[in-house]
Amino acid sequence: MKIEDKIETFNSLLRRRGFIWGPSPEIYGGLAGFYSYGPAGKALKNNILSMYRCELRAYGFYEVECPEILPKIVWEASGHLERFTDPVFRCKKCETMVRADKFLQEQLPNESIDGLSFDEMDKLLQLHRFKCPKCDIPFEKIEEYNLMLKTSVGNGVTAYLRPETATTTYLLFNRLNQDVRRQYPIKVFQYGKAFRNEISPRQLVLRMRAFDQFEIQLFIGKEQELNFDEFDEVSHNKLPLLDWKSQENQIIVPNKISLKEAVNNGILKKPAFAYCVFLGYHLTSKLGFPEETIRLRQHSPHEMAHYADDAWDLEINTKQFGWVEICGIHDRTDYDLKRHGEFSNQNFKIPMGTDSDSKEIPQILEIAFGLDRIIYTLLETTFNVVDERIVLNLPPQLAPNLVAVFPLVKNKENILKLAKKVHKLLLEHRITSFFDSTGSIGKRYRRQDELGTPYCITIDYDSLDDNTVTIRYRDTMEQKRVLISEILSYIDKK
Amino acid sequence: MKIEDKIETFNSLLRRRGFIWGPSPEIYGGLAGFYSYGPAGKALKNNILSMYRCELRAYGFYEVECPEILPKIVWEASGHLERFTDPVFRCKKCETMVRADKFLQEQLPNESIDGLSFDEMDKLLQLHRFKCPKCDIPFEKIEEYNLMLKTSVGNGVTAYLRPETATTTYLLFNRLNQDVRRQYPIKVFQYGKAFRNEISPRQLVLRMRAFDQFEIQLFIGKEQELNFDEFDEVSHNKLPLLDWKSQENQIIVPNKISLKEAVNNGILKKPAFAYCVFLGYHLTSKLGFPEETIRLRQHSPHEMAHYADDAWDLEINTKQFGWVEICGIHDRTDYDLKRHGEFSNQNFKIPMGTDSDSKEIPQILEIAFGLDRIIYTLLETTFNVVDERIVLNLPPQLAPNLVAVFPLVKNKENILKLAKKVHKLLLEHRITSFFDSTGSIGKRYRRQDELGTPYCITIDYDSLDDNTVTIRYRDTMEQKRVLISEILSYIDKK
Numbered sequence: 008m009k010i011e012d013k014i015e016t017f018n019s020l021l022r023r024r025g026f027i028w029g030p031s032p033e034i035y036g037g038l039a040g041f042y043s044y045g046p047a048g049k050a051l052k053n054n055i056l057s058m059y060r061c062e063l064r065a066y067g068f069y070e071v072e073c074p075e076i077l078p079k080i081v082w083e084a085s086g087h088l089e090r091f092t093d094p095v096f097r098c099k100k101c102e103t104m105v106r107a108d109k110f111l112q113e114q115l116p117n118e119s120i121d122g123l124s125f126d127e128m129d130k131l132l133q134l135h136r137f138k139c140p141k142c143d144i145p146f147e148k149i150e151e152y153n154l155m156l157k158t159s160v161g162n163g164v165t166a167y168l169r170p171e172t173a174t175t176t177y178l179l180f181n182r183l184n185q186d187v188r189r190q191y192p193i194k195v196f197q198y199g200k201a202f203r204n205e206i207s208p209r210q211l212v213l214r215m216r217a218f219d220q221f222e223i224q225l226f227i228g229k230e231q232e233l234n235f236d237e238f239d240e241v242s243h244n245k246l247p248l249l250d251w252k253s254q255e256n257q258i259i260v261p262n263k264i265s266l267k268e269a270v271n272n273g274i275l276k277k278p279a280f281a282y283c284v285f286l287g288y289h290l291t292s293k294l295g296f297p298e299e300t301i302r303l304r305q306h307s308p309h310e311m312a313h314y315a316d317d318a319w320d321l322e323i324n325t326k327q328f329g330w331v332e333i334c335g336i337h338d339r340t341d342y343d344l345k346r347h348g349e350f351s352n353q354n355f356k357i358p359m360g361t362d363s364d365s366k367e368i369p370q371i372l373e374i375a376f377g378l379d380r381i382i383y384t385l386l387e388t389t390f391n392v393v394d395e396r397i398v399l400n401l402p403p404q405l406a407p408n409l410v411a412v413f414p415l416v417k418n419k420e421n422i423l424k425l426a427k428k429v430h431k432l433l434l435e436h437r438i439t440s441f442f443d444s445t446g447s448i449g450k451r452y453r454r455q456d457e458l459g460t461p462y463c464i465t466i467d468y469d470s471l472d473d474n475t476v477t478i479r480y481r482d483t484m485e486q487k488r489v490l491i492s493e494i495l496s497y498i499d500k501k
Numbered sequence: 502m503k504i505e506d507k508i509e510t511f512n513s514l515l516r517r518r519g520f521i522w523g524p525s526p527e528i529y530g531g532l533a534g535f536y537s538y539g540p541a542g543k544a545l546k547n548n549i550l551s552m553y554r555c556e557l558r559a560y561g562f563y564e565v566e567c568p569e570i571l572p573k574i575v576w577e578a579s580g581h582l583e584r585f586t587d588p589v590f591r592c593k594k595c596e597t598m599v600r601a602d603k604f605l606q607e608q609l610p611n612e613s614i615d616g617l618s619f620d621e622m623d624k625l626l627q628l629h630r631f632k633c634p635k636c637d638i639p640f641e642k643i644e645e646y647n648l649m650l651k652t653s654v655g656n657g658v659t660a661y662l663r664p665e666t667a668t669t670t671y672l673l674f675n676r677l678n679q680d681v682r683r684q685y686p687i688k689v690f691q692y693g694k695a696f697r698n699e700i701s702p703r704q705l706v707l708r709m710r711a712f713d714q715f716e717i718q719l720f721i722g723k724e725q726e727l728n729f730d731e732f733d734e735v736s737h738n739k740l741p742l743l744d745w746k747s748q749e750n751q752i753i754v755p756n757k758i759s760l761k762e763a764v765n766n767g768i769l770k771k772p773a774f775a776y777c778v779f780l781g782y783h784l785t786s787k788l789g790f791p792e793e794t795i796r797l798r799q800h801s802p803h804e805m806a807h808y809a810d811d812a813w814d815l816e817i818n819t820k821q822f823g824w825v826e827i828c829g830i831h832d833r834t835d836y837d838l839k840r841h842g843e844f845s846n847q848n849f850k851i852p853m854g855t856d857s858d859s860k861e862i863p864q865i866l867e868i869a870f871g872l873d874r875i876i877y878t879l880l881e882t883t884f885n886v887v888d889e890r891i892v893l894n895l896p897p898q899l900a901p902n903l904v905a906v907f908p909l910v911k912n913k914e915n916i917l918k919l920a921k922k923v924h925k926l927l928l929e930h931r932i933t934s935f936f937d938s939t940g941s942i943g944k945r946y947r948r949q950d951e952l953g954t955p956y957c958i959t960i961d962y963d964s965l966d967d968n969t970v971t972i973r974y975r976d977t978m979e980q981k982r983v984l985i986s987e988i989l990s991y992i993d994k995k
Binding site (some may be wrong): 009025028031032033034035037038039040041042044046047049050052053057060061064065067069070071072073074075076077078080081095102104156157158159160161162164166168175180182183186188189190195200204206216217244283322339347348351353406431434435437442444447 | 519524525526528529532533534535537538539540543544546547551553554555559561563564565566567568569570571572574577580596597598649650652653654655656657658660664669670673674675676677680682683684689694696698700706710711776836840844847925928929931932939957
């Protein structure tokens with residue numbers, strides 16, 4: 008199958024099997040940048056979340072949940088009101104907006120637009136006198152377009168929908184600090200919606216206007232960053248690291264080295280930050296991405312936010328969109344708590360080091376996942392077409408259905424009854440079973456292959472006599488005859 | 502303990518133990534109607550969600566997720582733009598808004614304001630010439646105040662934050678209908694945020710501006726509503742029903758009768774709707790509310806929405822706020838799909854009955870939970886103070902921590918190490934274990950009692966010799982010596 012056909016088949020599967028629908032609301036033509044998850048997509052999302060929560064709990068992290076709407080002052084303090092902007096050209100006549108950097112790159116393919124300041128882009132506009140493609144009227148000047156969605160709460164209080172979950176977690180610092188009773192670092196995460204008024208939403212769920220973030224933080228002292236016990240337990244892990252100096256030397260293949268080595272080499276400066284890089288990678292690997300599709304790419308000093316001390320993107324290699332960032336790992340220093348301390352008149356200095364007389368504002372190390380991006384990239388990288396057979400090789404614990412149960416024929420009362428009994432038995436053991444009695448068995452297998460269901464169980468005439476069923480395993484297509492009483496242990500073993 | 506003291510102790514516990522914090526953001530003074538969940542509250546929420554999802558899956562329901570922001574036309578079709586309003590008085594001078602019905606009820610305690618039309622309330626205003634309490638200037642007239650939060654998407658498209666999840670699920674009807682392949686009813690649910698710009702948010706998380714809904718729907722044909730197989734499996738269940746006719750006769754104690762009886766009596770008209778009433782009650786009982794705190798109260802025909810055919814509130818009896826609705830069960834008829842069909846020019850008629858030539862617009866039966874209200878009422882009803890001992894008697898599977906692990910002393914390396922090993926062992930078995938090494942054992946027990954932790958495990962000097970630990974059970978305070986290798990089976994058995 009040609010790569011373009013494969014991509015088309017994949018995109019159609021996303022809709023056809025109830026993974027992703029949109030833009031939503033479809034029956035009203037859709038609003039760009041908003042998508043819905045169907046039953047399969049939502050089940051996959053829930054399974055990923057369960058796995059992340061379980062893993063993070065084991066690493067000592069606790070979850071919080073904060074509002075999506077916050078007053079203006081929060082975003083003044085965070086810097087989002089001032090800096091969370093895109094450069095745009097707006098047509099005076101038709102009011103169309105285009106993103107200036109994307110537009111300039113298209114018009115000037117030989118220039119390097121990425122990284123130019125607003126002023127520099129404005130100069131290019133003046134030089135070339137670019138026009139609105141629709142109206143043929145010259146654009147006048149560059150505008151700063153803020154990406155936050157605005158609303159008004161109560162009797163006219165200006166507020167914004169959060170463009171990230173992270174800031175809302177930082178604001179809980181005092182409460183979290185009471186909660187941990189001086190056991191540092193504070194380990195916390197939040198999962199929830201964030202909103203960005205993208206000028207041109209694109210690439211399905213990769214650049215949406217409302218999306219799910221899963222952001223993990225360490226609030227940590229400067230001393231502990233360099234002397235972090237837990238790093239020793241993970242430092243032997245080898246990660247595919249592509250540091251910025253290698254990138255400057257045109258190296259594009261990441262170097263798989265241990266974190267210990269990376270710290271010794273100075274590629275990673277702080278053991279606590281290296282631990283965060285590990286956590287980001289560890290959670291990603293757990294999802295079953297093929298190893299060669301993952302890399303960790305360091306930002307160059309120019310690419311980073313002005314306050315950041317280090318930043319890495321965890322990227323997945325996709326067929327449709329190339330390398331896609333699904334996670335960012337950032338050393339944010341004490342920037343956030345310093346700013347919120349100033350704007351709220353709170354004192355966030357606490358004793359975090361061995362010298363209990365000395366107080367400091369905690370540093371924040373952050374691991375930020377985009378959950379919708381995980382879902383897209385995971386589906387794409389586990390999607391396979393072999394001899395016209397379409398199959399999602401999702402890890403069993405993430406599959407929307409772990410098992411599907413088929414009565415061979417649907418008009419035989421006894422077979423139907425036994426099949427329903429097996430289905431119910433599985434559900435009672437918290438196994439996500441899907442019951443399907445319509446269409447030929449072959450069709451039913453194909454449907455479940457496309458949903459990534461690892462096990463299909465068929466109840467037939469023999470089942471009535473000897474209490475056995477056929478279990479068919481997705482990855483090998485091997486079929487085995489198993490006693491009903493042994494189904495659970497068979498699945499457990501696998 | 503006096504009831505007021507008990508309530509105060511409870512309210513302080515919510516904050517002190519990290520259940521609920523707010524209004525958020527606290528460090529900036531808070532925005533009324535927005536709250537955050539701390540680690541304990543969020544863990545409880547997750548556990549409730551897991552239980553609901555697991556139960557609903559067993560009853561054949563599938564989950565979807567839709568955007569929180571939708572364009573204006575959706576809310577025109579749903580009727581929210583026109584009807585989702587509160588009556589308010591606004592002061593011409595200070596711009597303060599008060600809710601007209603609440604204000605009138607306070608000023609005229611002997612009149613019955615509930616159920617009055619906007620016009621009738623306006624007449625009362627004109628009659629009594631009520632004034633703004635701050636400025637002493639008469640209010641001029643009643644205003645309709647829409648409760649939806651408005652925003653602008655992309656280049657100026659007007660959109661609203663959804664005031665409920667339900668509408669967004671209805672819009673998926675075509676997709677869901679393809680997905681089920683003619684196996685009716687369509688059973689679906691959605692969990693997520695809804696937003697209402699309440700004029701006076703109050704009662705902690707009971708009336709917020711951003712809150713969690715968990716809404717369940719059946720899309721069903723008229724024939725199947727009356728002839729619903731699955732009803733037979735649940736019809737023997739006895740539920741505390743308080744129908745509207747009894748309420749008119751001043752009866753306030755619900756009648757515990759079987760659903761079969763209720764249908765035969767005509768208290769519930771349709772078996773499929775009775776099944777929904779059962780589901781609402783069943784999910785609530787599963788959470789461990791004391792039986793006497795639950796009742797199902799039917800709306801009188803005047804209380805219902807104009808399109809509704811039947812409506813019941815599932816209410817919990819609280820000490821602080823009286824009967825609180827945590828769930829509404831509504832027979833919405835074909836109102837929603839009819840309206841969205843008209844506004845979107847889609848044909849939603851499908852063959853749902855035994856006569857496959859006859860097509861109809863599906864009816865919607867709905868079970869709508871407010872998740873934050875579940876959390877508040879569950880915490881309040883399981884909160885107990887006995888002889889100064891504060892304890893949350895949450896069902897074990899919902900408790901934020903199932904187990905807490907304590908090293909008796911924290912400066913003995915061997916004890917600390919063994920305790921950490923036990924903690925890790927539990928986490929590996931997906932048991933939510935909490936590690937605590939600070940303060941006296943008595944203090945640590947008290948802390949876990951306040952979090953509702955069912956089991957506390959202490960590792961002491963003897964543990965080093967004989968590999969046993971002390972398990973203390975929350976509800977009986979019984980302490981038992983158990984081998985480390987037997988901890989898991991001990992907890993399992995309980």
